Amino acid sequence: MRRHTARAAMPLSVLALLAVGGCGGEQAAGGGSRPEGTTQARARAVAEAWHGSRAARAWTKGYHPLDDVVQLPDGAFHTDADKRAYATENFVLDTALPAAPARTGRVKWSHGGSLTLPLTGAREAYDSVARGGNDGPHLTVTDARLGETTLLTSRGPATVPAWLFTIEGYDTPLKRVALGPSRPPAPPIRPAAKAPSDELWPLARLVDVYRDGRSLTVLAQRGACDEGPAVGVLETDDSVVLSASITGHKGGVCTSEMLGVPKTVTLKRPLGDRILLDAFTGRPLTSPSGG
Incomplete structure (x- = not known):
């Protein structure tokens, strides 16, 4: 019931990476590598865009499963x-x-x-x-x-x-x-670019949130000749932004497909009712089954 996605250019709108100031309560989460440079700026931009936004207010009033339905x-x-x-x-x-x-x-x-x-x-x-x-x-x-x-x-x-x-x-x-999820609000920020790069790649989906609320697993992606994916974490008072990237390259002949790799990150405090966001798309991550 759970499928991997193949590597392909995604028809997304261009967004210049925003270098904005930190949000209230920002901290780097344990268990995931901290975003750096423009990737960190993008994560902060996503958190800032959602903070106090109309989309965030709509999100908090809806029903959005984080478990498999x-x-x-x-x-x-x-x-x-x-x-x-x-x-x-x-x-x-x-x-x-x-x-x-x-x-x-x-x-x-x-x-x-x-x-x-x-x-x-x-x-x-x-x-x-x-x-x-x-x-x-x-x-x-x-x-x-x-x-x-x-x-x-x-x-x-x-x-x-x-x-x-x-x-x-x-x-x-x-x-x-026996209920479908609420319609998600339009995100208050556009995707990071027309197509992913090794420095910032969209996450495939949320896999699981552990019962302690501090550990969660997402499906990241890697190529056949990559060393593997990394997932950076940026925590604020009202959101958790995950930044996926692809690390290292091996030599030789490589196929073009992308492989799904579960990656678990650990937060400084439980996710609670904070919005879980993907840095590349600027969208929330929810149940893989969609309700």
Whole structure:
């Protein structure tokens, strides 16, 4: 369900790198290399642009998952065949899918507050995880019902409606969140350039935020002959800006594809409700599944 992206020039608008002053509470985070030179200036520019902006205010009022919106059964998966079936999204439906009992559902944050959003139907939720259809191994869904689950969002932990799909051979269901995310606001800053460079490259996606809130993993990218990616971290009071770069080059014949590499960084303090931003695009990083 998670795919790597290939290296290609991206049709993005030009932005001169801005050398702006530091934001309140700025600090270099542990576990990631500190941005330098124009890369640091870009990270600061992104943080400054979001600080107190209309986009930031809109972001804090929405529902934006930081966890994967698909949660696997306990102990998944028992066999290599089941692992292959899930990886290829190969499911068989052996039950009738129920109609949604309502048109809307509520996000309920653990610290208080809620938001009502359109409820995803069982068919749409099932189709989002069962896009396969080959003759290989498959997982059989024997029941489906609407329930709840918890996940981390940009506003902290929340309880949300979820479709619970019982899978043959597993004691607990596969859960698919039954709400789509809020529409993200237009970022208050343009991308850094028309195309990436080794000094600044967009991150592919957010992979995971650890439960302590201080460690998070992103999918960075590297070429076949690179030494690997580096991810710099710039923390402010209301944002965390990640700057991805590609380090070193090896000699010899190289292919042109980009490879995804998980990189974990550690923050000085928990992410909390601070906005997690990509320095190149100027956009927030959220759940890979998109809700």
